[in-house]
Structure formats: structure tokens, C-alpha cells
Amino acid sequence: xxxxxxxxxxxxxxxxxxxxxxxxxxxxxxxxxxxxxxxxxxxxxxxxxxxxxxxxxxxxxxxxxxxxxxxxxxxxxxxxxxxxxxxxxxxxxxxxxxxxxxxxxxxxxxxxxxxxxxxxxxxxxxxxxxxxxxxxxxxxxxxxxxxxxxxxxxxxxxxxxxxxxxxxxxxxxxxxx
Amino acid sequence: xxxxxxxxxxxxxxxxxxxxxxxxxxxxxxxxxxxxxxxxxxxxxxxxxxxxxxxxxxxxxxxxxxxxxxxxxxxxxxxxxxxxxxxxxxxxxxxxxxxxx
Numbered sequence: 001x002x003x004x005x006x007x008x009x010x011x012x013x014x015x016x017x018x019x020x021x022x023x024x025x026x027x028x029x030x031x032x033x034x035x036x037x038x039x040x041x042x043x044x045x046x047x048x049x050x051x052x053x054x055x056x057x058x059x060x061x062x063x064x065x066x067x068x069x070x071x072x073x074x075x076x077x078x079x080x081x082x083x084x085x086x087x088x089x090x091x092x093x094x095x096x097x098x099x100x101x102x103x104x105x106x107x108x109x110x111x112x113x114x115x116x117x118x119x120x121x122x123x124x125x126x127x128x129x130x131x132x133x134x135x136x137x138x139x140x141x142x143x144x145x146x147x148x149x150x151x152x153x154x155x156x157x158x159x160x161x162x163x164x165x166x167x168x169x170x171x172x173x174x175x176x177x
Numbered sequence: 178x179x180x181x182x183x184x185x186x187x188x189x190x191x192x193x194x195x196x197x198x199x200x201x202x203x204x205x206x207x208x209x210x211x212x213x214x215x216x217x218x219x220x221x222x223x224x225x226x227x228x229x230x231x232x233x234x235x236x237x238x239x240x241x242x243x244x245x246x247x248x249x250x251x252x253x254x255x256x257x258x259x260x261x262x263x264x265x266x267x268x269x270x271x272x273x274x275x276x277x278x
Contacts, residue, residue, distance in 0.1 A: 015205040022198055025179040036179040037190060037243050039256075041197075041236070043228055048221035049268065050204075055252070057182045077252055079259045083268040086205055087217070092268050098255040109269065 007123040014114040017122075018084055018091050021112075025056075032060045050084045055098075070103055089114050104130040183246035189239040196232035 010017050025033045033056055040053040056078040067073065076099035084091045093110040108126040115121040181190040204224055208217055247253055 018205060019198075019202055022194070022201065023178075033179065035182040037181050037186070037247075038193070038197075038239075039243065039247070043221075043225040045222040045225040046218055048217075048224070050201075051266075055182065055247070055256070077255065079256060081263075081265040085268060086221075087208070089207075090268070094263070094265055094269055096259055096263060098252065098259055101255060101259065107263075 002128040004126040004128070005124065007121065009115050009119040009121050011119055013118045014089050014091075014112065014120045017112050017120040021082070021091065021093075032058045034059050048086045050082075052080075052082045052084075054080045054082070056080060056095075070100055073099075076100070102131065104128065181243060181246070182250065183243065186239060186242040186246055189235060189242055193232060193235045193239045196235055197228075200228050200231055 012020070024030070025036055027033070035057040037055050038052060039055055040051075042051050043049075044051070058076045058078060059074050060076065062074050076097060078095050078097050078099075080093060080095040082091065082093040091112040093108075095106075095108040095110075097104075097106050106126055106128045108124065111123045112120050178191050178194045181187040208220055212220070247256065
């Protein structure tokens with residue numbers, strides 16, 4: 001598992017930052033995000049919390065070996081769930097990759113909260129984790145295949161060497177006669 | 178405003194986004210600290226209703242477009258799996274910085 005985290009302040013009040021959240025894309029500096037869709041949005045009439053589920057389509061250059069090994073493409077989808085709580089003035093955004101998720105997950109969490117002097121603090125953490133169970137089963141399969149192949153080769157080696165020894169013996173017998 | 182993953186949903190998506198953004202900008206105005214819980218609930222109920230009245234129709238149209246696009250593109254099973262793993266139905270607890278050990 002790998003962790004990433006960073007935090008800093010934006011020089012803008014919380015409400016501006018949270019309004020800005022919905023205007024972040026398209027963005028020439030983040031051109032890898034090519035589409036965004038809202039799949040679900042609810043406003044809790046009791047708490048005022050807005051929950052939004054979005055799907056982002058990202059296009060990013062992927063190293064060739066990853067595409068070859070995992071059969072992915074440069075098109076990747078990310079599911080994002082955000083909560084905006086106007087009472088506590090908190091906004092959290094959680095994202096996880098959908099593409100290649102059978103191999104590894106990148107779980108990202110962002111939080112915006114008000115900071116002194118009309119600023120907004122931004123905290124971002126990410127956990128990147130390969131699915132160990134899958135690696136273990138793949139490694140297990142590889143070992144089994146290697147053992148089988150080794151056994152086969154060992155068997156063939158025995159047969160082959162037996163032939164050689166027999167031929168040598170036959171030659172010796174012929175020479176002494 | 179970003180495009181939809183399906184070009185035919187993009188016009189509905191943009192109309193819906195504009196509707197939401199217009200409503201949302203007024204939504205964050207702080208509720209006076211003197212408000213009672215009952216007043217606060219009434220306020221959010223009214224805001225939620227206002228959102229439904231203003232954007233509900235275009236939201237439904239956009240959803241019928243995008244939900245079928247999600248199925249067509251084969252994203253549905255991945256999405257279902259992610260929803261099962263992390264339903265995220267309530268705000269997550271504040272992030273804790275992982276320790277180095």
C-alpha cells in the first residue's frame with residue numbers, strides 16, 4: 001500500500017471554493033478529465049447535506065507495459081462521491097478508480113474546510129493498493145505451472161539420459177566382443 | 178462545463194448543471210446562528226423543494242439519457258461493484274494522516 005497526502009490553503013472563502021468545485025472542469029491544466037456526469041444527487045431536507053455521485057472519464061497516457069499486462073486502455077473511469085454540509089461548512093470528496101479496479105485501487109479523499117482569514121484548507125489523501133489476493137492467486141498459479149513444467153522436464157531428462165547411458169553401454173558391449 | 182461521456186446527453190447535462198449551479202450559489206449563504214433547529218430544518222426543506230421544482234424535470238431527462246449510456250458503455254458492472262465496496266451513503270469521518278510505520 002502506498003500513501004499520498006498533501007494539504008494547503010486556498011486564499012478564498014469556503015463558499016467560493018465549494019461553488020468552484022462544480023466549475024473545476026473542463027480545465028486546460030487538467031485536460032486528462034474529458035467528461036463528468038452526475039449519476040445521483042440528493043439533498044437531505046433535514047440536514048441540508050447534498051450527496052452527489054459522479055463519474056469522470058479520464059484520458060491519460062498509460063505506460064505501454066501496463067496496457068499490455070492488464071489489457072487496459074487510456075480511457076479510465078473514476079467514481080466520485082461528494083458531501084457538502086452547509087451547516088458544518090464541510091465538503092468531502094471521495095474518489096476511486098473503476099477501470100483496472102480488479103488489479104489495484106486508488107482511493108482518494110479530499111476535504112475543504114474554512115480556515116482563518118477567509119481562507120479554505122484543502123487536505124488530500126490517497127491510498128494506492130494492489131489487490132493482494134489477486135497477486136497471490138496469480139503467483140500461486142505461476143508457481144504451480146513452474147512446478148509442473150519442472151516435473152515434466154525432470155521426467156524427460158531421466159528418460160533422455162537413460163537412453164544415452166544405454167547407448168553407451170551397447171557401444172561398449174559391442175567393442176569388447 | 179464539462180461534456181457528458183455520451184455526446185447525445187451533453188445538452189441535457191449542461192442544462193442540468195446550469196440549473197444546479199444557479200440554485201447552489203444561493204444555497205451556501207450561512208443560516209444565522211440564532212436560528213433554531215426547527216427553523217433550520219424548515220429552511221433546508223424549502224431549499225430542497227425549490228431545487229426539485231427548478232431542476233427536477235431536466236434532471237429526470239438527463240438521468241434517463243445518461244443511465245442508458247452507462248449501461249451501453251459497459252461501466253454498469255464496475256459501478257455496481259464500487260457501490261457495494263464503498264456505499265458512501267454518509268459523509269466519511271475526517272481523514273487521518275497515516276503514520277510512517
